[in-house]
Amino acid sequence: MKTNDLIDMLATGANLEQAGDPWRRLVHAIGFGTLVSTILMVKAIPVNPDLANVMQLLAFWEKLGFAAAIAAVALLMVFRLSTPGVRLGNLFPALMAPILAIWILAGIALASAEPGARASLFFGNTWKVCPFLITMLATPVFAASFWAMRDLAPTNLRLAGAAAGLFSGAVGAVVYCFHCPELTAPFIAFWYLLGILIPTAVGAVVGERLLRW
């Protein structure tokens, strides 16, 4: 086939403009994934029975803010990495901000605690399950983001996969906040972050295969 014939074919037809808003599918997919993740949390590992009281505490909002801030930056990364020729700009430093903030809070908490109390600040009661439950709650958002990104045009597949994984992990962590009884900064700074980084790593590994177009 001659290239000119291909051009004729591409330019012929009445639905050139029928592409629509590129982000609609992604936004819908993410909304749906988050909903499934929330239902999964409520059904499988119920809402914290003490939630009403816990929500009165600043520590709860620090935890939620940490996860939500990462989710917001990661979502911007997903958008930018899905459009050819758009750079990440200063999103990496922006991503480090909530992480550094929680590390500083964790450092302060550990430094000001009695030496004997430090281990319980760090391990809490649920460190064994926390990263895995966050990963589990991330799964619906992970699948939805990857599905929607296939319709877009990521050109750095590994990084795009990692960003989608990071986003899903952070959303999983936001949802997990409503179950999790832990409120100490050292716990969040390590176990939550680990739970967010597991889907990130998986995304980086599978991105190259799943996002290819």
Added chain:
Amino acid sequence: MSAERLQGLLIQGLEGDSQAYRVFLSDLTGYLRSYLMRRLSSLPDDVEDLVQESLLAIHNKRHTYDRKQPLAAWVHAIARYKLVDFLRGRAIRDSLNTFLDEEDAFFATSSTDATEARRDIMKLLDQLPEKQRMAIIHTKLDGLSVEEAAQMNGMSESALKVGVHRGMKALAAMVGETR
């Protein structure tokens, strides 16, 4: 400035002006060819195939173009992605670092020196499911309107458009696999 002219043509095309879109694709082809020729000097026979593959990709991903974005950055990223993907398939990883180039020069040179493509996209069309194949043949090759083609195939206009859209995507996927 050709980049601005091309951007204008693309935007007109995205608003439904198929003549402007044809000129856009046609002019863009020269730049794509020149870009790929310079980077595939050891594989000249593959240049035209990759030109066509990039055109198909640009067409299928046109909804990701943001009008505020410089056209060179968008086109260059797609062409470069297809080039790297192609070379990766050939396991010529060593030469990849030659392509860490910037998009600024993308519209600097153009080439009309088309060689014969080795792969025939028309033949791939035969492998598409019947509905998608007929939707593409009627609207994109025979030039029927969506309404006419929908009547002819006994489907709704939106089903026909979906058929064209999915068919073009399937075609691009097959193109990626047949090299």
